[in-house]
Amino acid sequence: MMPLTFANVGEENMIKKVGGKPETRKFLENLGFVAGGTVTVVSTIGGNVIVKVKESRVAVSKEMAAKIMV
Amino acid sequence: MDTVGGTILVAVILAAIVAAIIYKLVKDKKQGKSSCGGSCGCCPNSSRCHRS
Amino acid sequence: MEIKIALAGNPNCGKTTLFNALTGSNQFVGNWPGVTVEKKEGKLKGHKDVVIMDLPGIYSLSPYTLEEVVARNYLISERPDAILNIIDGTNLERNLYLTTQLVELGIPVVVAINMMDVVKKNGDKINTDQLAKELGCQVCEISALKGTGIKEAAELAVKAAESKVPMVPQHSFNGVVEHAIAHIEEAFLNDVAEEQQRWYAIKIFERDEKVIEQLGMSEQVKTHIEKDICAAEKEMDDDSESIITNERYIYIASIIKDCYKKKNQGGLTTSDKIDKIVTNRWLGLPIFAVVMFLVYYISMVTVGSAATDWANDGLFGDGWHLFGIGSSDAEDAADEYGSSLDIINAFIEQQGGEAIDNEADDFDVDAAKATADNLLATVDKSATADYTVEDEETLEETTETAKYADLKAAVAAAEKYDFADPDPADYGVWVPGIPVLIESGLDAVNCADWLKGLILDGIVAGVGAVLGFVPQMLVLFILLAILEACGYMARIAFVMDRIFRKFGLSGKSFIPILIGTGCGIPGIMASRTIENERDRRMTVMTTTFIPCGAKTPFIAMIAGAIFGGSAWVATGAYFIGIAAIIISGIMLKKTKMFAGDPAPFVMELPAYHIPTVGNVLRSMWERGWSFIKKAGTIITLSTIFVWFTSYFGWVDGSFGMLTEDQMEYSILAHIGKAICWIFAPLGWGNWQATVAAVTGLVAKENIVGTMGILYGGGDGSVYSAIGAAFTGITGMSFLIFNLLCAPCFAAMGAIKREMNSRKWFWFAIGYECGFAYVIALIVNQLGNLFTGKVNVIGLIFAIALIALIIYMLVRPYKESTKLEKDVKVGANA
Numbered sequence: 034m035m036p037l038t039f040a041n042v043g044e045e046n047m048i049k050k051v052g053g054k055p056e057t058r059k060f061l062e063n064l065g066f067v068a069g070g071t072v073t074v075v076s077t078i079g080g081n082v083i084v085k086v087k088e089s090r091v092a093v094s095k096e097m098a099a100k101i102m103v
Numbered sequence: 104m105d106t107v108g109g110t111i112l113v114a115v116i117l118a119a120i121v122a123a124i125i126y127k128l129v130k131d132k133k134q135g136k137s138s139c140g141g142s143c144g145c146c147p148n149s150s151r152c153h154r155s
Numbered sequence: 156m157e158i159k160i161a162l163a164g165n166p167n168c169g170k171t172t173l174f175n176a177l178t179g180s181n182q183f184v185g186n187w188p189g190v191t192v193e194k195k196e197g198k199l200k201g202h203k204d205v206v207i208m209d210l211p212g213i214y215s216l217s218p219y220t221l222e223e224v225v226a227r228n229y230l231i232s233e234r235p236d237a238i239l240n241i242i243d244g245t246n247l248e249r250n251l252y253l254t255t256q257l258v259e260l261g262i263p264v265v266v267a268i269n270m271m272d273v274v275k276k277n278g279d280k281i282n283t284d285q286l287a288k289e290l291g292c293q294v295c296e297i298s299a300l301k302g303t304g305i306k307e308a309a310e311l312a313v314k315a316a317e318s319k320v321p322m323v324p325q326h327s328f329n330g331v332v333e334h335a336i337a338h339i340e341e342a343f344l345n346d347v348a349e350e351q352q353r354w355y356a357i358k359i360f361e362r363d364e365k366v367i368e369q370l371g372m373s374e375q376v377k378t379h380i381e382k383d384i385c386a387a388e389k390e391m392d393d394d395s396e397s398i399i400t401n402e403r404y405i406y407i408a409s410i411i412k413d414c415y416k417k418k419n420q421g422g423l424t425t426s427d428k429i430d431k432i433v434t435n436r437w438l439g440l441p442i443f444a445v446v447m448f449l450v451y452y453i454s455m456v457t458v459g460s461a462a463t464d465w466a467n468d469g470l471f472g473d474g475w476h477l478f479g480i481g482s483s484d485a486e487d488a489a490d491e492y493g494s495s496l497d498i499i500n501a502f503i504e505q506q507g508g509e510a511i512d513n514e515a516d517d518f519d520v521d522a523a524k525a526t527a528d529n530l531l532a533t534v535d536k537s538a539t540a541d542y543t544v545e546d547e548e549t550l551e552e553t554t555e556t557a558k559y560a561d562l563k564a565a566v567a568a569a570e571k572y573d574f575a576d577p578d579p580a581d582y583g584v585w586v587p588g589i590p591v592l593i594e595s596g597l598d599a600v601n602c603a604d605w606l607k608g609l610i611l612d613g614i615v616a617g618v619g620a621v622l623g624f625v626p627q628m629l630v631l632f633i634l635l636a637i638l639e640a641c642g643y644m645a646r647i648a649f650v651m652d653r654i655f656r657k658f659g660l661s662g663k664s665f666i667p668i669l670i671g672t673g674c675g676i677p678g679i680m681a682s683r684t685i686e687n688e689r690d691r692r693m694t695v696m697t698t699t700f701i702p703c704g705a706k707t708p709f710i711a712m713i714a715g716a717i718f719g720g721s722a723w724v725a726t727g728a729y730f731i732g733i734a735a736i737i738i739s740g741i742m743l744k745k746t747k748m749f750a751g752d753p754a755p756f757v758m759e760l761p762a763y764h765i766p767t768v769g770n771v772l773r774s775m776w777e778r779g780w781s782f783i784k785k786a787g788t789i790i791t792l793s794t795i796f797v798w799f800t801s802y803f804g805w806v807d808g809s810f811g812m813l814t815e816d817q818m819e820y821s822i823l824a825h826i827g828k829a830i831c832w833i834f835a836p837l838g839w840g841n842w843q844a845t846v847a848a849v850t851g852l853v854a855k856e857n858i859v860g861t862m863g864i865l866y867g868g869g870d871g872s873v874y875s876a877i878g879a880a881f882t883g884i885t886g887m888s889f890l891i892f893n894l895l896c897a898p899c900f901a902a903m904g905a906i907k908r909e910m911n912s913r914k915w916f917w918f919a920i921g922y923e924c925g926f927a928y929v930i931a932l933i934v935n936q937l938g939n940l941f942t943g944k945v946n947v948i949g950l951i952f953a954i955a956l957i958a959l960i961i962y963m964l965v966r967p968y969k970e971s972t973k974l975e976k977d978v979k980v981g982a983n984a
Contacts (some may be wrong), residue, residue, distance in 0.1 A: 042358075042431070055394075055396070056219050057755075058397070059217055059219055059396060059400075060219060060220075060757070061757070062400045063214040063215040063217060063252065063396070064214060064249070064757065064759070065248065065249045065252075067400060067404050068397075068401070069401070069404070070404065074431050075427045075431060076427075076430050076431045076434045076435065077436070078434055078435065078436040078439060078649075078650065078653055081652055081653060081756065083430055083434060083649065083760065085847065086243065086249075087246070087248040087249040087429060088246045088247065088248055088249065089243075089246045089249055090426065090427070090430070090759065090760040090761070090762065091278060091757065091758065091759050091760065092645075092646075092649040092652075092756065092757070092758045092759075092760050092936060093756070094652060094656070094661070094662075094755045094756035094757065096755045097755040097756070097757050099580050101726075
């Protein structure tokens with residue numbers, strides 16, 4: 034299990050856990066980052082990532098991405 | 104047209120224009136329209152400003 | 156009876172486009188009370204009593220963001236008669252997450268799947284009938300952009316509202332959860348309307364604080380319910396909120412399986428591929444730099460300046476050729492005539508004779524011809540004479556030497572044109588400039604001189620100067636609209652985030668700045684996407700540092716009058732703006748007031764799409780039109796005011812109208828002189844510049860308008876007068892001050908609205924003016940070092956200020972003070 038920041042570009046990963054404060058977690062979950070769901074990294078720039086999740090494209094900063102474990 | 108008549112004519116037109124301008128400004132102010140074009144009906148960026 | 160229909164859906168799903176299509180111009184826009192979230196209401200076209208409420212875009216009905224709270228408060232307390240839920244067909248899963256929550260409210264729901272055209276193009280298939288069955292409500296397909304299916308969707312919503320049949324959700328959670336929910340309903344929700352019970356129960360199960368507060372549960376009941384919730388949590392080994400969330404996604408997954416057939420499974424879409432390049436760690440920034448450079452190059456330098464020259468010299472000048480008919484002929488003639496008279500006069504003067512003055516009252520063409528012929532005959536064939544040529548644009552003077560052959564040609568040309576500069580009006584189709592037309596009109600009715608002066612030297616000169624920039628503005632607006640509409644702007648924020656984070660800011664702060672390059676007001680309002688209150692305030696304060704559309708005229712004016720039209724001035728202004736923002740950001744972030752980690756950056760990026768021509772043109776026109784409207788209203792009034800106060804004053808103790816040379820004694824001059832000493836350390840402590848800067852507070856375009864009036868009288872053009880009044884250094888200082896100081900009244904109004912607090916508003920204005928003053932002072936004093944006119948005291952101040960700034964930049968970050976967040980909806984934050 035590793036943070037999303039370390040995932041390879043173009044690889045589809047399954048989210049194992051979403052961490053962080055309840056608010057942060059809820060926010061991420063609302064966007065589609067749920068345990069059991071898939072996420073693919075489209076591009077990464079300095080730790081910040083753009084991912085495809087639930088058919089949509091979301092840009093996530095390093096700190097947030099670190100809380101998403103795949 | 105003599106000078107006085109001509110001047111009065113032009114002055115009256117000008118005053119009417121100014122009055123119209125002030126009226127328009129006050130009306131826009133009441134509606135909360137900004138000089139951009141009216142609270143984001145204008146912007147293509149409206150999706151950026153408020154997630155609407 | 157009035158029917159209320161609420162429009163709900165994710166951000167970026169096309170809700171606003173649909174809202175506009177359904178209501179046309181019958182919209183009313185305001186704010187939800189107490190918060191900075193926009194409230195949009197409108198009447199449905201073609202129906203008498205149907206009101207459509209556009210709710211903010213939300214991902215769910217959780218209580219965590221302002222938009223969500225506002226939306227769900229509306230849905231619970233106002234109970235619209237129906238909900239029209241718009242979902243993005245290309246993004247079904249995430250959009251349905253909200254849908255599953257909406258159907259629990261008990262209000263009739265109609266689902267409209269938007270972007271069907273894109274879905275079809277991708278080859279994906281959505282079984283709407285099956286979807287309707289599984290959700291338990293009507294489902295229709297629309298394409299808000301193309302306009303298809305909209306009316307039908309609205310009709311369905313109206314019918315659902317009229318039928319008053321409450322929505323019954325089709326979905327049940329798993330046994331454990333249902334059990335807990337049933338308990339909650341029984342224990343506490345008997346007084347609540349039946350169709351609403353489920354939603355409340357689920358929220359209580361999730362421990363939704365706001366709902367619990369709203370319902371006013373007693374401690375006893377809370378403890379009782381808590382037991383049930385904990386039991387469920389233990390059994391499912393997860394917290395209640397996550398349980399519900401997971402349940403929802405499981406439900407959605409099953410729906411998707413039945414209703415949605417995707418053509419390409421997985422893989423990167425085109426948008427993704429583009430993003431890989433555009434947000435690449437190495438390429439991202441350079442690509443952005445190139446894009447922005449192109450935008451400004453195209454709008455300002457190429458298309459822009461050509462059009463502005465036409466507007467300034469032609470439309471608002473002497474005149475122009477319709478469609479250019481005749482302009483090349485006129486140009487040829489002008490070239491041919493060229494400096495003929497100057498050459499002839501040079502030779503005459505060399506011989507000690509009297510120069511031919513073709514503007515003298517007693518000028519006689521034949522006599523001049525005779526003199527010229529005589530000259531040709533008597534002059535020594537090897538003689539040369541020097542004459543000066545003045546460049547119209549740059550006012551540069553060069554000395555040329557004319558030989559006999561030149562003289563011969565000169566005489567021939569002069570005689571051909573009767574010793575007069577060829578009048579372009581004689582060639583092709585000539586349209587006189589507006590000032591010329593108005594003047595002749597006024598003369599025709601014998602208007603008095605002073606009124607003529609007010610109209611021509613005041614209004615037309617002032618407003619005309621501003622309107623001259625409309626072409627450039629239009630081009631700029633088109634380009635910005637394209638950037639935004641195709642989706643690139645969102646990526647830019649992401650790319651810049653990496654850099655901004657180093658300064659303690661988030662990339663989200665960059666978007667308002669980018670928008671601010673068009674107009675500062677939407678830029679300021681764009682700060683609403685920043686959740687962190689402190690970051691938001693700081694962004695609001697610094698957004699107006701970047702040159703906005705209204706500032707471009709005076710930047711161009713200074714470039715043209717003082718720096719010979721160099722393109723670097725404009726580019727430099729943008730860099731100064733960005734530098735000011737970054738420096739301010741760093742400095743402020745280190746103060747106690749603003750310290751704290753920037754909010755993490757999470758932003759949904761819409762797919763790239765080719766912007767519709769209609770949309771782009773519409774937004775360009777709206778902005779362009781408001782620019783023109785501003786010119787016609789505020790600026791006109793301002794120019795009238797400036798004209799009156801500058802053409803009336805006291806000369807030798809008596810009050811009256813002044814001539815152009817006597818402006819020194821005007822009312823305006825007196826006011827200006829009273830305060831212009833403030834700007835002396837900045838190098839432009841004269842009353843004209845001071846007054847211009849002050850009028851700039853009403854609207855930045857006024858700076859140009861005012862200077863057009865104050866420097867327009869007398870010989871020479873406005874530009875040459877300005878060029879004479881400022882040096883390169885003082886010009887720069889003037890530019891910087893006006894660029895950075897407080898924005899126009901309208902923008903200040905926006906700042907006040909966004910800050911929602913007097914204290915912050917004045918702090919923002921004070922900071923902006925103070926910062927502008929300091930930088931302009933430093934530039935002026937340091938600049939003087941290079942020209943040798945050193946002012947010791949001023950220099951000491953400048954160096955001290957530089958030291959202060961450097962200190963504020965490099966000192967270590969302080970611990971942030973505790974951030975108290977006041978999220979009471981209805982109270983002023």
